[in-house]
Amino acid sequence: MKLRHMSAALVAGVSLAAVPAAFAQTAGGLVAPGLAVASQQAVVGSSNAYKAAMQQLPVTYKAQIDQANTRKAQIQAQIKPLYEKLDADAKAPKADRAQLQAEYAQIQQLEQAGERELQQIIEPVNLARQFVLETIGDKLDAATQAAMTKRKITIVLDAQSVLKADQVYNLNQDILDQLNLIVPSVSVTPPAGWLPRAQREQQAQAQAAAAAEAAQNAAAATPAKKAPQGR
DSSP, X not given: OOOOOOOHHHHHTOOTTTOGGGSEEEXXXXXXXXXXXXXXXXXXXXXXXXXXXXXXXXXXXXXXXXXXXXXXXXXXXXXXXXXXXXXXXXXXXXXXXHHHHHHHXXXXXXXXXXXXXXXXXXXXXXXXXXXXXXXXXXXXXXXXXXXXXXXTOOEEEEGGGOSOOOGXXXXXXXXXXXXXXXXXXXXXXOOTTOOOHHHHHHHHHHHHHHHHHHHHHHHHHSOOOOOOXXX
């Protein structure tokens, strides 16, 4: 998702006195044409496709969510008496510090193991959510460009990098309208074997590094050919 950005400092440094013709006068004051601000995160989160997908997730993955909730309750029930015992032992007149540390370490191990188990159970849901975000996000650049063309915008600033801006500069709704047209809906079921972009890039880098290393090893193992000797 590539957008054309200009630093807020550069915008702030434009001299109104030097280029008065480049600005338009409105009821709210001077407005620089061709300039807008937008929040990609807000646009994606407000899109019809995203909102519909978030409503569909609990339905499609109800089994995993129910399993995770049930297992979470079981883990909490297992750990609760251990915390109660730790608290009682700590209040004893002659509390054994080593024993308290051992009890706490046991609780930590159970909590960490439980967290890993819950993450594994809920992983399909997390993967689906990432698939939804990436699918919509892949269309965000096209939606932004369409909104820029429609509004005759040449520069879009990230709203998070702008301290404050008048609503006349806000391009969110324009981008959102285009995004809803380009991607009206998205599946919450990723293709088999699908991985988020970051993991795909890591795999590609690892494969490229392995191939380069294999090529180097093969080159090192190949004996150099001797030059022919003259008579």
